Amino acid sequence: MNVLNEWAFVGLFAVLAPVFPALPIVIAWLFRPRKPNVLKSSTYECGVETIGDTWVQFRVQYYIYGLIFLVFDVEMVFLFPWAVAYNEMSLFGFVAGFLFIFLLTDALFYAWKKNALDWK
């Protein structure tokens, strides 16, 4: 199989993968009873009537973790080529990778010292 066919396989897989869980849901849609009423299709929560808007603002800490993650995740993608080339790499390339990891660690310690990692 050439590279194009490999990705054609993945593409076909990606198209078919949601079909597998969709199939039983569609079958259930054919057989299931349908007796909706206002109370049944209201928001459940804990059984008591809901108060106020749901999509409210939550604590900011969740977003800060999300931001720190984003920095790490994007930078880690760059580390994968470095890891693949590791065995054939010269000492220079190796040290360059180290500097990159060092900068990454530096960012983590900066966030740590700024108390961004504490749950507030």
Add this chain to the structure above:
Amino acid sequence: MEELCTGLCSVLAESGADAGLALFLSLLVGVLLVSGVPLITVILLIWIERKVAARIQDRIGPNRVGPVGLLQTIADMIKLLSKEDITPTAADRVLYNAAPLVSFASVVLIWAVIPFTPFHYGVDLEIGALYFVAIASFGTLAIMAAGWASNNKYALLGAFRVVALLVSYEVPLVFALLLPVMLAGSMSLLDIVNAQTGMWFIVLSPLAFVIFYISSQAETGRAPFDLIEAESELVAGFNIEYSGMKFGMFFAAEFLHVFTNGIIMAILFFGGWLGPLYYESPLIAFAWLGAKGGLIYLTTLWLRNTVPRLRIDQIMAFNWKFLVPLSIANLIAVSFALKLLQELGWAPRDLLSASFGELLPTTVILLIINGAMILYLLGVLRERGREARRESHDPRAAIANVGAAAD
């Protein structure tokens, strides 16, 4: 699978079919064969999960339907099929209905790159390891979508915890994943397994395996990291508004994800299909992979049913202040030591063709480094544990600590 596809393709082309159609049909057969494995195992997995949980909790578990309750899952499926499916009027209909599909599909998609035996795999992508990380994070997206679209405060809180928890534990997971990639010099899962012919990576980098194990347990949202569906706090978490088959799909996806992670760990660290007589028959190779993956899967079930749930601040602190620095330190230590050995000429540059004897000095030195790190960590953990216990026994110190934390 590869020969099967090309073989089928050529047979179809010879019988006069259009070349594009022949390719499409052979790919279709390949996709159905590969996806059949997770779809069939998931039915068995639900039974294993319930049976193991029951045994650990000193119960018998399902034992009524079929021999030793084996058909329980099928009975449950029939029950779920006949249940009314309620979509709350306040929910975002598109996202609400798409979330269970994406959740299950993201796990099944991982199986496209899993090599079952040296010759039977869906596709051997050059970026297989990266593909695994990318597809696995789709599951996170699905849970976020489910929590958000339900328009329910508890579900939304569950979704927010996903942002914090699943996303954070992906950082040490990927750092630990870098080590097998680095040792094998390839992201293809097939190459990673072949590179372990001389020595399994669990021996060369045990600490990376421990980090990968812990963070993959968090990635699947299992105890002690099961905050996204903490029943005692969030009623049911992100899936509170779901009913019928859609609810079932979330759980099928979770059970399958745990097993998939077991298989991935077997491939990355335990040599996949490698084992005595694996070259004799693909069935033996497949059995080795299944046995290793299954064993790791059972330990995750054991962990899930033994350890209590942690608080979110504890989980986040453990990740960002312990696991992430540790995974970086581990990466630096192992890569530096290995490079030094390679420059000295003591370690082979290509693990794919290295024999056991050539790898022996590398193995011993890396084991010593990893062992030293693990011993140091155990010492740190013991000290911290003692401090925490001392505080919990001294109420004044505990109160002072709460005050300090609130500042």
